Each structure stands twice: as C-alpha cells, then as structure tokens.
Amino acid sequence: MSEAGDRLIFFWGRECPHCAKLHPVVTEVSEELAKENGRGIEEKEVWHSEENAKLMRSYGQALKKACGGSLGVPALYNERTKKALCGMRTTKEQILEWARE
Amino acid sequence: MKKLWRCNVCNDIHYGVKAPTICPTCGAKMAFTLIDYPESMKVIFDDGERLDEVDKLLEVWNKFAEGKPFKVNPDEVFVRTLAKGELENQKNHGLKYCPCRITTGDRFEDLALICPCNFFIQPVYKESGECWCGLFVKRD
Numbered sequence: 001m002s003e004a005g006d007r008l009i010f011f012w013g014r015e016c017p018h019c020a021k022l023h024p025v026v027t028e029v030s031e032e033l034a035k036e037n038g039r040g041i042e043e044k045e046v047w048h049s050e051e052n053a054k055l056m057r058s059y060g061q062a063l064k065k066a067c068g069g070s071l072g073v074p075a076l077y078n079e080r081t082k083k084a085l086c087g088m089r090t091t092k093e094q095i096l097e098w099a100r101e
Numbered sequence: 102m103k104k105l106w107r108c109n110v111c112n113d114i115h116y117g118v119k120a121p122t123i124c125p126t127c128g129a130k131m132a133f134t135l136i137d138y139p140e141s142m143k144v145i146f147d148d149g150e151r152l153d154e155v156d157k158l159l160e161v162w163n164k165f166a167e168g169k170p171f172k173v174n175p176d177e178v179f180v181r182t183l184a185k186g187e188l189e190n191q192k193n194h195g196l197k198y199c200p201c202r203i204t205t206g207d208r209f210e211d212l213a214l215i216c217p218c219n220f221f222i223q224p225v226y227k228e229s230g231e232c233w234c235g236l237f238v239k240r241d
Contacts, residue, residue, distance in 0.1 A: 016186060016201045017179050048193070070202055070213065070214065071203045073201055087233075
C-alpha cells in the first residue's frame, strides 16, 4: 500500500451503478500495477463513510473539473500528479495511463 | 432571495423570489401573501405522501419525463439501483441526492445534486444524451 500523498485512489458509491460497472476494471488495473511496481489503487466508498467523503472533497478542485463541475463517482485521483479521472466512460487504458504518469 | 408565500384562498404554499400571479391550485389572482417558515410548516403539516419506495420513485420519474425530449432509462435493473441509492441517501443524508454525485457539505451547492437535477445544463447530457447518472436519456 502506498503512503498518503502518493496514493492512487478510486472513489466510488455503493449505490452508483456506474461504479459497479467500473469496479472490476479498476481491480484489474490495480492488480497489474501492484505486480508492476507495488503501487495498486486504494478503494474509498464515499456515501457510507464520511471520512472517505472528506478525503474526496479535499481533492475537490481536480475532481470537479474531471466530473463536469460537481463532485461525482466513479472517480480516480492520483495524489502524486494531482490528476483525476471521472465518470462512467473511463477506460482501462485511461486508468493505466493516469496511474503510470 | 427566495421567500415563502401562501395563497389566502386555498393555502397553497409557494417558495420563490416572487409570488405567483395566479394560484396554480385554486386559480385565485393576486392571492399570495408573504409568510415565514414556521407558518409554512403549520400549513403543510407532516402528513403528505412519502416518496419512500422504489416503485413510487419510478412512477414520479416517468411522470416527470412525460412529453419531454428525454425518458427514463429503459434498463430497469439499472434504474432500480439508482432509486435504491437515492432512498439510501434520503435516509442517511436527508435528501434524495444522486448516488453518482457526492455532497460538498455546502447546503446551497448540494441542492443542485437532488434528483432530478438540472441535467440539461450538464456537458455530459449535451455530449452523450444522458444525465450524469444515466437515469434520463434523450428520446430517439
């Protein structure tokens, strides 16, 4: 697991259907990355954990931009590059590129 | 700033910047007067219909989409998951927030996340023909 400030984070909601669809893709990428360099993707559920929601809000600027103006899930945030991906159309290739930057 | 108004003929309550010229319920003209929050609560009581079941939400959404350029997503399993999420958010966070968004903690900003939101202004709706969560999709 990476240290705070260097994490790749997947923010998701338990009742968000797009999150459910993207979840296996994120898991797959996370496993690939973990094998590659030991830096997998941490998962943070945001509707049932205020702590996770607060963390997500703390990255609000980048996430809102990626999510079309408001915070949304599914979303990914790279603490190292401060870059975010958001939405149901996120692909495996995009996640890999975002993680490897 | 929005204020509360009451029709002095039928006790309709309106929340808005201006009072309606014609009451949408009884048709009375120029009948609205300014009131405060406690009075509005006394008038409304707490015995209104609860939209607290998935089927009720589905009915409301279908009604909302009637005659509009969009419809409820035909994928019923998908739509029911969204409805459950909204009811969960209502239970835990007080309002039917979109389960594909997340609240900011600013109550005014978060009002924009109550479903159905004003998705017509969202770039994603313009580009893909779906609202952010996919509940409403453009008609063919």
